[in-house]
Amino acid sequence: MAILLDMRRGKEQKNKWHIYEEIGTEMSHFNLSAEIDRYAYTNALSKNSPVTKLLFALSLLLISVLSPSPVAPITVFLTSTSLILFCAKIPLRFYLRLLWYPTLIVALTCVIIALFFGYQEPLAEVNLLGLRWIIFRDGVATGFTTFFRVAGALSSQFFLVLTTPMTSILLVLRKARVPKIIVEMSLLIYRYIFVFIEVMETMRIAQELRLGYSGWLKKLRSLSMLIGNLFIRTLDQGERTFTAMSARGYDGNIRVLEDLPKPSNVALAGIIFFAVALAIIAYLTMDLRIV
Amino acid sequence: MLFRLENLSHQYSDGTLALDNISLSFAKGERIALLGPNGSGKTTLLLHLNGILKPTSGKVYFEDKPLEYSPKALLELRRRVGFVFQDPNDQLFAPTVKQDVAFGPLNLGQPADQVKKAVDEALRLVGMSEYAEKPPHFLSFGQKKRVALAGVLAMQPEAIILDEPTSNLDPRGTSEILHLLLRLNKELGLTLILATHDVDMVPLFANKLYILNKGKLVSEGAPAELFSDAELIRSINLRSPRITHLFEVLKKEDNLPINPRLPLTISEARKEILRLLESGRREKKKRTTA
Known part of the structure; x- marks a missing residue:
C-alpha cells in the first residue's frame, strides 16, 4: 500500500494542475491497482476461461515455490512473462513497472541470505576492520534459488491478476465452494474499494487545498481525521447499500448469473502436461550446483 | 388508486x-x-x-x-x-x-x-x-x-x-x-x-x-396550476421555472397582455410569444385602418 501511495504521489507532482479537474472522473488513473484492474478487463486473454487461467497460475506458483533448484522457477518466469507480454498483450513498460519494486525488495533479501546463511564449504573470506567474514557456498546457492523462486511465483500471479477480471475469479471461487461469506465479502469489498479510493482522494485534496499537509504535525492530524472520516463513511455506505439492496429483494443471499466461458479440454490437458514436466525438471535438477 | x-x-x-x-x-x-x-x-x-x-x-x-x-x-x-x-x-x-x-x-x-x-x-x-x-x-x-x-x-x-x-x-x-x-x-x-x-x-x-x-x-x-402561485413557491425556498419568471416580470413590470396562465416550458413560451406578436400586429392593422 505504501508503495502504491508513493507512486501516486510521484505522478501527482508532475501534473499538479490536472488533479483538480480529474477528481471523480479519472481518479483511478493515479492508482497502480486500478490500472491492473483495467488491464484485467481489457487484455487479449480476458475472455478466456478463468478456470484455466486460475489452474495455470496456481500450479506454476506451487512448482516455483517448492522447486529445490532454480531451473523450474526460471522456466515458469519465462513462460508467464511471455504469456503476459505476447498473448495478453500487456505493454512491457507497465509490466516492468509492476516488477520493479518487488524485484528490488527480493534482490536485497536474497543478497542478505547469500551473505549471512550457510555453513558448508567456505567460498570467500572478507576481512572487515579486523572482523573475519566467511561467505558459504550453500548460502549463496540458497540466495540464488530463493530469488528465482520468488520471481517465478510473482510472474505467475501477475499473469493471473493481469489477465483475469476479479469478477470471474469470484465466480470460480463460488463454483469451487469457497465459503459464501468469503466470496460475498470479496465481491462487496472489490466494488466499494474503488468508491472509497475516490472518496479518500477527494477528501485528501480538499485537506491539502486548505494546507492540511503543510507540516509534519499538521500532516499527522489531517491524516488521522481523514482515516476517521473514511471509517464513518464506510459504515454509512454499508447502511445505504443495504437499503438499496433490500429494495431489490435482498434476502441475505447474493445470487449471481453464472455464464463463464467453458474451459477447453485441450488447454486443461496442456496445463497438466506442462505442470508435470516442470515437476520432473524440478526433481531431476535437485542436486544441480549453481555455484 | x-x-x-x-x-x-x-x-x-x-x-x-x-x-x-x-x-x-x-x-x-x-x-x-x-x-x-x-x-x-x-x-x-x-x-x-x-x-x-x-x-x-x-x-x-x-x-x-x-x-x-x-x-x-x-x-x-x-x-x-x-x-x-x-x-x-x-x-x-x-x-x-x-x-x-x-x-x-x-x-x-x-x-x-x-x-x-x-x-x-x-x-x-x-x-x-x-x-x-x-x-x-x-x-x-x-x-x-x-x-x-x-x-x-x-x-x-x-x-x-x-x-x-x-x-x-x-x-x-x-x-x-x-x-x-x-x-x-x-x-x-x-x-x-x-x-x-x-x-x-x-x-x-x-x-x-x-x-x-x-x-x-x-x-x-x-x-401549471401550482406554479401560477409564485408567492407560495417562493415562500418555501423554491422558485418558478426560469421561463415562467421571465413572463411574470414582463407581465408585472412591463404590463404586457400575457395570459394569466403563465408558460412553464420553452414550447409554451414560444406559443405565447407568437400569440402576443400576432395580436400586436392585428392591433396595428386596426389602428392604421381606423
Whole structure:
C-alpha cells in the first residue's frame, strides 16, 4: 500500500494542475491497482476461461515455490512473462513497472541470505576492520534459488491478476465452494474499494487545498481525521447499500448469473502436461550446483 | 388508486418529525413529481411506498389494500414497485453492470435464461448494452445512473420511484434521463413517482405535482396550476421555472397582455410569444385602418 501511495504521489507532482479537474472522473488513473484492474478487463486473454487461467497460475506458483533448484522457477518466469507480454498483450513498460519494486525488495533479501546463511564449504573470506567474514557456498546457492523462486511465483500471479477480471475469479471461487461469506465479502469489498479510493482522494485534496499537509504535525492530524472520516463513511455506505439492496429483494443471499466461458479440454490437458514436466525438471535438477 | 397515504407521519429516532400527517393518492399510469426544498421529507415519503420505512402513524395503501410488511409481501411489492436511489453508488454493488442488473430478477427466483433476457432488455432500454461486462467504476456518473435504472427495470415493475433522478447530471444527461422516463411512461405505461427540486424539469415531466415543505403537504395539482402561485413557491425556498419568471416580470413590470396562465416550458413560451406578436400586429392593422 505504501508503495502504491508513493507512486501516486510521484505522478501527482508532475501534473499538479490536472488533479483538480480529474477528481471523480479519472481518479483511478493515479492508482497502480486500478490500472491492473483495467488491464484485467481489457487484455487479449480476458475472455478466456478463468478456470484455466486460475489452474495455470496456481500450479506454476506451487512448482516455483517448492522447486529445490532454480531451473523450474526460471522456466515458469519465462513462460508467464511471455504469456503476459505476447498473448495478453500487456505493454512491457507497465509490466516492468509492476516488477520493479518487488524485484528490488527480493534482490536485497536474497543478497542478505547469500551473505549471512550457510555453513558448508567456505567460498570467500572478507576481512572487515579486523572482523573475519566467511561467505558459504550453500548460502549463496540458497540466495540464488530463493530469488528465482520468488520471481517465478510473482510472474505467475501477475499473469493471473493481469489477465483475469476479479469478477470471474469470484465466480470460480463460488463454483469451487469457497465459503459464501468469503466470496460475498470479496465481491462487496472489490466494488466499494474503488468508491472509497475516490472518496479518500477527494477528501485528501480538499485537506491539502486548505494546507492540511503543510507540516509534519499538521500532516499527522489531517491524516488521522481523514482515516476517521473514511471509517464513518464506510459504515454509512454499508447502511445505504443495504437499503438499496433490500429494495431489490435482498434476502441475505447474493445470487449471481453464472455464464463463464467453458474451459477447453485441450488447454486443461496442456496445463497438466506442462505442470508435470516442470515437476520432473524440478526433481531431476535437485542436486544441480549453481555455484 | 395505486398508492394511497392516509394521515401518514414519520418520526426518526432522533426526534425529527420528517413527515407530518400526509394524505394523498397516486393513480396508475401517472407521472408524479414531489417537489420540495432540501429536508422537506420527499425521500422519507418515497421510502414508505416501497416498505423500506414503516409509518410512525397512519397507513399506506397499495391498490387499496394496507401494506403488509412480511418478507413475502415485501418481495412482491418490491417486484411491482421499483426504487432508484439518488446516489447510484449506493445501488450498484455488484462487480459488473450485468451482474448488478441481474440481482433483482435473480432474487425473484427467475430461471437463468429468463434473467439473461430481462437483463439484456433492460440494458437496451437505457442504452447501456455495450457496457454489460464493465465494472461500475469504469462508468461515468450519468451512465451509473442509467444502470441503476436498468437494475430496477429488469424486475419488470409497474411503477418506479426515483429519488432525484437528475441531480448531479450535466444538461445532456438530464435530458437523456428525462426522455427515457417519458418513453417508459408512454410505451410501457409505467407509473413514475419522482422526488426533485429541479423546478425547470418538473413541467416537462409531471402531469401531477405535489409540493412538500417541512414534512407537510403544501399543495397538489397540475404543474401549471401550482406554479401560477409564485408567492407560495417562493415562500418555501423554491422558485418558478426560469421561463415562467421571465413572463411574470414582463407581465408585472412591463404590463404586457400575457395570459394569466403563465408558460412553464420553452414550447409554451414560444406559443405565447407568437400569440402576443400576432395580436400586436392585428392591433396595428386596426389602428392604421381606423
